[in-house]
Amino acid sequence: MADKKHTSNRWQVLLIALLFAAPLVAAVFWKPTGYINYGALVEPARLIEDVKLETLDGTPFNFSHLQRKWTLLYVGGQLCNQVCKDNLYKIQQVRLAQSKNAHRVQSVYVVPADGGTVDARSLVDQHPGMIGLTARTAAFKQLAEQFKTNSDTPLNGAQRIYIVDPLGNLMMSYPPDADPNSMNKDLKRLLKVSQIG
Secondary structure (H helix, E strand, C coil), rough: HHHHHHHHHHHHHHHHHHHHHHHHHHHHHHHCCCCCCCCCEEEEEEEECCCEECCCCEEEEEEEHHCCCCEEEEHHHHHCHHHHHHHHHHHHHHHHCCCCHHHHEEEEEEEEECCCHHHHHHHHHHHCCCCCEEEEEEHHHHHHHHEEEEEEEEHHHHCEEEEEECCCCEEECCCCCHHHHHHHHHHHHHHHHCCCC
């Protein structure tokens, strides 16, 4: 009987030792992968230089006026095709999905002044709260070039979605067929870890 009790005690001590040792073993051998961004991270983040724009009703508006909030931005062309329409819908839905943090995010659609504004007005009206902006040829080119990722720019039809932080830095970009749920996760994380905006 004493042997059984002695064996039982040994197993209990061993079990307790394993419980205490498990976190130490995990810390030594387990390497967490960390969070993987869905969007393409811009490294290092790139400050977007100020550009003179206008609202769709012709009021002067500088790109720097977008600072202080996180910006989901889409740069369009003269006409908004189906990919463009889908992406405007996505950035609006991702903004609204932030629920209590939605006030920290703005959705922005920028088009060239020569021909893009009529179409843009109608599209912006379909997405309450979206900011519609336009730029004359030189300013539009200057802005679009700053969103270059690899060889893609809005000028050559990249149709990407961009995230700009509240300090005016380009942080991430997404392909035209980006998954809005994954975009939502990226933005939620940025808002969670950020003290700005």
